[in-house]
Amino acid sequence: MRFMNEPTTGDQPELFRRKNDPTSAPEIDLGRASIARVYDMFFEEGKDGFAVDRVVYEQVRQIAPDGPLVAVMIRRWLDRAIGYLVSRAGINQIIDIGSGLPRSAPHENTHQIAQRSNPEAMVVYVDNDPSVAAFGRALLEDNVYTHFVQQDLVHPQVVLQDPAVQQHIDFDRPITLVQSATLHHVDDDQDPVRIMRQYVEVLPPGSYVVLCHWWDPDDELPEGHELARSLENAWRTSSMGTGRYRSRGEIEAMFCGLPLLSPGLVELDQWWPPGPEVTPPTLIERLMLGGVARVP
Numbered sequence: 001m002r003f004m005n006e007p008t009t010g011d012q013p014e015l016f017r018r019k020n021d022p023t024s025a026p027e028i029d030l031g032r033a034s035i036a037r038v039y040d041m042f043f044e045e046g047k048d049g050f051a052v053d054r055v056v057y058e059q060v061r062q063i064a065p066d067g068p069l070v071a072v073m074i075r076r077w078l079d080r081a082i083g084y085l086v087s088r089a090g091i092n093q094i095i096d097i098g099s100g101l102p103r104s105a106p107h108e109n110t111h112q113i114a115q116r117s118n119p120e121a122m123v124v125y126v127d128n129d130p131s132v133a134a135f136g137r138a139l140l141e142d143n144v145y146t147h148f149v150q151q152d153l154v155h156p157q158v159v160l161q162d163p164a165v166q167q168h169i170d171f172d173r174p175i176t177l178v179q180s181a182t183l184h185h186v187d188d189d190q191d192p193v194r195i196m197r198q199y200v201e202v203l204p205p206g207s208y209v210v211l212c213h214w215w216d217p218d219d220e221l222p223e224g225h226e227l228a229r230s231l232e233n234a235w236r237t238s239s240m241g242t243g244r245y246r247s248r249g250e251i252e253a254m255f256c257g258l259p260l261l262s263p264g265l266v267e268l269d270q271w272w273p274p275g276p277e278v279t280p281p282t283l284i285e286r287l288m289l290g291g292v293a294r295v296p
């Protein structure tokens with residue numbers, strides 16, 4: 001493992017001690033927080049990240065102490081969406097873009113969710129983060145039906161032409177494309193709708209797009225709008241430098257006109273919950289919309 005910049009405090013967390021091959025490991029910039037590592041810290045079972053990640057984590061938690069609830073809510077939603085598409089809609093190949101660091105119990109990774117009902121469901125994970133590549137590859141490439149590709153999602157043609165994607169995904173059969181909590185890290189000048197259009201264009205009929213994104217509810221929820229603005233400011237002024245809370249219309253546009261399955265683009269816990277609400281959502285949990293669309 002090669003490191004740029006020295007960490008300000010602390011040793012290498014366990015995350016990076018596990019793999020120690022200086023010839024093949026990617027370069028990790030310790031002067032800059034990584035969303036993959038910061039996000040991981042929001043899970044109880046997550047790792048410590050580096051000092052630079054902890055600074056961002058603490059800044060966000062100061063504004064929104066309930067932040068960890070969002071991470072867990074995202075995985076709950078992903079579990080329901082992927083579970084449904086594999087078990088009910090019969091999808092057996094998934095490209096999970098911006099897959100993140102591998103999850104462990106009580107949460108499951110996309111391939112574990114998919115392979116619960118179809119052990120041969122093929123999952124190709126894509127992430128550009130060297131931490132995910134270093135640690136995730138080994139755990140995500142769990143069996144012959146799971147593969148990891150280190151690519152930048154803002155270049156769909158490169159992602160789609162990657163040899164692993166080409167080898168393991170059959171573009172003549174329906175595919176599920178997952179963009180879970182990724183595109184809010186893509187700036188406006190990179191045009192996330194244009195990026196999504198390039199992915200959607202190659203999806204065969206009967207495919208699905210699963211997407212969730214930070215939401216600025218504006219007048220729909222004025223106190224949520226204020227919190228979204230504060231959070232966006234915290235993320236963007238951090239060493240990570242990315243993070244956009246977008247409007248409902250901006251998020252909907254990322255489905256590129258594909259029809260959304262019922263119940264549409266909704267707060268995540270409203271997407272086919274398994275039962276009645278246990279407690280009302282906290283404000284930060286409401287700042288995320290997700291949906292599943294089908295390619296006709």
Ligand SMILES: C[S@@+](CC[C@H](N)C(=O)[O-])C[C@H]1O[C@@H](n2cnc3c(N)ncnc32)[C@H](O)[C@@H]1O
Nearest residue numbers: 036039098099100127128129152153180181185
């Ligand atoms: C908040 S995490 C979400 C992880 C997972 N999709 C989930 O919903 O639990 C965002 C992930 O997207 C990845 N990501 C962000 N920008 C990316 C890019 N340009 N190309 C590839 N991956 C990216 C990050 O490295 C990180 O792992």
